[in-house]
Amino acid sequence: MLFNSVEFWFFLPIVWLVYFVWPLKSRWVWLLFASYYFYSFWKLEFAGLMLFTSFLDWFAAKQIDKSDIKWKRLSWLWIAILSDIGMLFLFKYFNFALGDSNLAKSMYQSQWTAWIIELGKYTIPAGISFYTFQSISYVVDVYRGDETPEKSLPKFLLYVSFFPQLVAGPIERFGKLHSQLFTNYSPKWEDVRNGLRLLIFGLFLKVAIADNLAGVVDEFYANPSKYNLLSTWVSAFLFTFQVYLDFFGYSLLAQGAALLFGIHLMDNFNKPFLAKSIPEFWHRWHISLSTWFRDYVFIPVGGNKRGPVVLAFAVMLVFFTSGLWHGANITMIYFGLSQGFLYLFDRFIFKNIQIQSVVWERFKQVKTGLFFMITLVFFRSGTIEQAKLVYKQMLGSNLGIENIQVGLLIWLFLIVGVVLDNNIMKERADSWLGKLPTYVRWSLYIFFIGSIAMFGGAVNHPFVYFQF
Amino acid sequence: MKTIIKNVVSRLILVLVILIGFNVLYKKEFYDADVQKYSRVKSRIDSAFQYGDIVYLGESSNTSYNPWTDTLKESISDFLQLYLPGKRIEAVTHESYHPGLFRQMLNLHPNNRGLFEFMAMHQDQTIVLGVNIRTCGPTAVFSGNEASNQQEALFYSKRPSLLTRLFMSLKYYDHRDALEMERLKFQWWRSVDISGKGMDTFRISNKYKTAKRWIDDLASDQRPELPVQVKNMADAYVKEFAFLLDDNNVRVQDLKEIVEICNKLSVNLIFHILPPNIHHTEGLFGNQLKQYLDYNYWFLKKRFANWGVTVVDNYNLPEANEKVSRFTDQWYPTEHYDAAVRKAIAKSLVPVIVEEKSQLKDIFPKRNNEPNFSIKMPYSDSLIGVWRRLKRLN
Known part of the structure; x- marks a missing residue:
């Protein structure tokens, strides 16, 4: 069920009204039921998948908490992470990785495995990237000792499946959401x-x-x-705001x-087009994902405390992964990497140009927006060939004559x-x-x-x- | 708690009043433009139901013709008009339309009372609906065009116009995208049993349990001497025709509903079964594939008889399959006929529509009413012959 569907606008008031008449102490049970209904409305099988992933992470976190032996704790952590990533890989990246290989063909020939190819090729379980990341953050936080594990499985299920943020975030941390979901606040x-x-x-x-x-x-x-030419630039401009306003x-x-x-829930956007550099832009755009990558990828691999080489590596790793997270397509990897390069350019070169002027400040904002807009061509294009074509047109070659109608x-x-x-x-x-x-x-x-x-x-x- | 509910309800009432105001504004200023933009057939349907003695609902089979060989361009409904000059024939035709859309069109019938209409009209009318067996199969049911068809069909309703517009923005129609439809189609081919096991009244004999196995088998035949064009054609024929109808089929359910709605609206209804390309089907696979066509035809005939609907049966129309060239698409299964077949279909409808048989007079349009066979086309017959020989079909 999507927020821009008629079904949702019937679902929401009903859930809300029942929530109010439900006994205060167990309102979360109603929310859990509603959340699973919300998700299974789209496809029942995928609700089962989410249930399985959630159970595995809940169980792993309990084992981590129970044990004092480091290797055991670490093993459970990796079991949870690898199974989450494995699930994500299976449904989102498996087909991309296989391409047109013989393995893909023989899998499709078999009655037992053909559905995996079909599913990965045509449909991805809604929100799988969001709830997987949310669930991973919980296990890692428990491992680090930042969170105490949830004893009740149903309560953990609600943390993962809470319907307003289930399908496309914000990716909430356990501590923040848990403290609100179960406090009997009316x-x-x-x-x-x-x-x-x-x-x-x-x-x-x-x-x-x-x-x-x-x-x-x-x-x-x-x-x-x-x-x-003009239409090509206008379409790039319009797509930038389409993505922004759609997600915002x-x-x-x-x-x-x-x-x-x-x-x-946390704010996911904070006026990103007022940012004066790409690093600042990513502090304002899809904040829940940026902070997730900061806490679980960027800092663990070295962050900015170990010199410029490690920093550059960490940045590129984050943006490569982030690109891949956005979609199983080579264009998304290009999108991520181009963001990484621009980030480093701003961080190491552009940052050193200091001019005290309002015009300069405005220029920095325009430059940042423009950089982002140009790289979004990768994001929108279905193939690298199409992206190349659009870039060529932006530079004035291979142009047609038609005007885009807005x-x-x-x-x-x-x-x-x-x-x-x-x-x-x-x-x-x-x-x-x-x-x-x-x-x-x-x-x-x-x-x-x-x-x-x-x-x-x-x-x-x-x-x-x-x-x- | 009470305050919250009171506040919410009072605001909801206010929003409702605002929406009613917007409905008036929208209907007056913007609705017609939106109909033109998003549902071009809607005004055609309105006028057909308003003025027609006979309304012909059909898909591309009504109007298709071969621009090289057809010297007559008249559609089936045009020919029907020539046969019945005393009646006003109105046609609603669009590519890839199917009973699900025709069913929704009936919402616009004047005999159907709208939400804010005090009484319905009563109009004596006959609706002729072309039944295309192929549109009941997985390829058509899971067509990638369906979302746009269903978006158009949102306007086939007498609900308040603003609600229709809002439904369009909120995608309140079957809006499964092309990828999802593709997945469902593949899933169907892979998982639905077409071996006919357990059927007691009709025997199906086929070594393939699913359409996918059949398709895979065709694809794995790497003999270079097999004509590629015919190989592609064989693949398409299996995908389009290898299915068995049952009462759960969405198109069968739509047809049943159409009968019920027409009974309710007191409208005469005629189903006419369109001839499929039996010639090519047999040419490619002998009886192996034709038996599916025969079964589906038999199934529909049985259901139509149970529902008490008038049927014009053109399944075995001699004009359609005596020469293969009468199907204008040579390399893909469609129900697109040349002028001679379109005319023959129209002629077959006439006796069912007119009560006095003496009224029926054949028509002889001034131009040549046969296809122009002197124009050479790359007909598929010869290559099918090669295919048959290599495949050792009887």
């Missing part, structure tokens, strides 16, 4: 009101802006070579849905969304809306509702990050 009107505000603004960003942009970008990428909108919807139950309304929505987010809202949307005079706030609500209902994007697109 949501206040303030929580509910803020939750509703985030829901409406998130839906506006996703349905009215990102989905409309998706229609234009899809049209360009269906046949890039027929478009001219989704994150707000997740936060809004969780707030209805009194749960505060409706006036799409520009209007985009400007409203971006200006609101970057320039007007100095805090999160719910707090900002709450401080406005009632008539202004309701005028904005009417605008959001009208835009969603009358002009929502018609293209058949799930959330961009849903596929990860």
Whole structure:
């Protein structure tokens, strides 16, 4: 079930109403039931897979906690990590790794293994990358002694499957989510009101802006070579905001849905296009994933404390893995690596240029946004050949003559969304809306509702990050 | 708790009022443009139901013709109009349409009372619906185009227009994407038993338990002397025709619902079974594949008889299969016919529609009503002959 589906908008109020009449102490049981229903609505088999992964991590963490012998603790840690990664590999990367090899062909010939090829080729269990990372963070934290393991399996299952953040994050840490899920806190009107505000603004960003942009970008990428120079750049620009508003909108919807139950999820975005360098950009973009990589990959391999060579290695490793995390495609690896190189360029070279000027500060912001926009071509292209073609066109060769058609309304929505987010809202949307005079706030609500209902994007697109 | 519920309900009412206002605005200013953009057939359906004595619902078989050999371009429904000049024939035709979409189209029938209409109209009408056996198979059911068809079909409804628009934005239709459909198709070929085991009234004899085994076997035959074009064609024929219908088939269920809806709307309904390319099917596989066509035909006929629907049976239409060239697609299984077959199908419909048999007069359009065989086309017959010889088919 996706947040931009009719089913979800029936599901959410029902779950919410039952939650309120449910006995306070065991409300989490209802949330667990609802979360598994939410996930299995999409495919029942995948709920079983999530259950299995969660059980394994819960059990491994218990064994780690029980033992004082280092090798035993380490063995359980690696059993958990390897089984999580193995599962991820099987469903997400197996086909990519096999390619058109004979093994792939013979697996497809067999009645017993053909389904693995089919599944990996065409469908990935929703949110597998998100909940796997969330689950891994728990086991590692227990191993490090940062968390005490959860004794109750059902409670751990809820931590992994809590429906607002299940399919596309934010990737929450055990301590933060656990302390909220099981404290018998009953949501206040303030929580509910803020939750509703985030829901409406998130839906506006996703349905009215990102989905409309998706229609234009899809049209360009269906046949890039027929478009001219300006259209190529415009499509790259629009895709940048499609990805951003799609995922930012989704994150707000997740936060809004969780707030209805009194749960505060972390902010996943913090005005990334105001960043003045790529390192800063990644502190503001998909924050839950960036911090995950920082804590579980970057710091363990050396971080920034062991000199520039180790730092460069750690950065490239993080971005390579992050690229691969985004999708089993060579283009995603290129995307990750290009981000890594730009990160190092900004970290070691660009950082040393110090000019005290407002113009320079603005230039740095534009440069960072531009760098990101250009590398996103890898992210959007289906193949390296297509990415090369688009880059060539951006440089002025192999151009077609057609103009990309972007409706006036799409520009209007985009400007409203971006200006609101970057320039007007100095805090999160719910707090900002709450401080406005009632008539202004309701005028904005009417605008959001009208835009969603009358002009929502018609293209058949799930959330961009849903596929990860 | 009570305060929260009260606050939420009061805001919901306000939002509902806003939405009702937007519905009026949308209907007046934007709806027609959206219909043009997202559901181009909708206005055609409205006018067909409004003005037609006979409404012909069909897919590409109605209008397809071979631009090189067909000297007559008239569709089946055009020919029907020539046969019945006293009746107004309206056609709704679109590529890859199927009973699931025709069923939804009936929502727009004037005899169907809308949500905010006080009473329904009563219009005497006959609906002729082309039944294409191939559209019941996995290749058609799991077609990658289905999401866009279903998006169009959202507009085949009398619900408030804004709700339709909102449903489109929130993807409230079967929006499984092309990849997911591809997976389901492969899963079907791999897992559904086509050996006909356990069937008591109809015997199927085939060494392949699943379509996938059959397809794999075809692919593994590496003999270079087998014509590649025919190999591809054989693969396509198995994928399109090797299935056995049952009552759980989604198209069968749609057809049944169409009968029920038409009964409810007091509309005459005629199913006419379109002829498949039996000539090529037999040419490629003898009876091994044709038996599936025969079974599915038999199954549908039996169901149609049970449901009490009028049937025009063109499955074995002589004009369609006496010469292979009468199918305009030579290398892929379709139900696209040349003018002679389209005319013959139309002619077969006439006696069922008109009560007085004396009304039936044959038509002789001024132009040549036969295909122009003097134009040489790369017909598949000769290569099928090579294939048959090498495959040692009887």
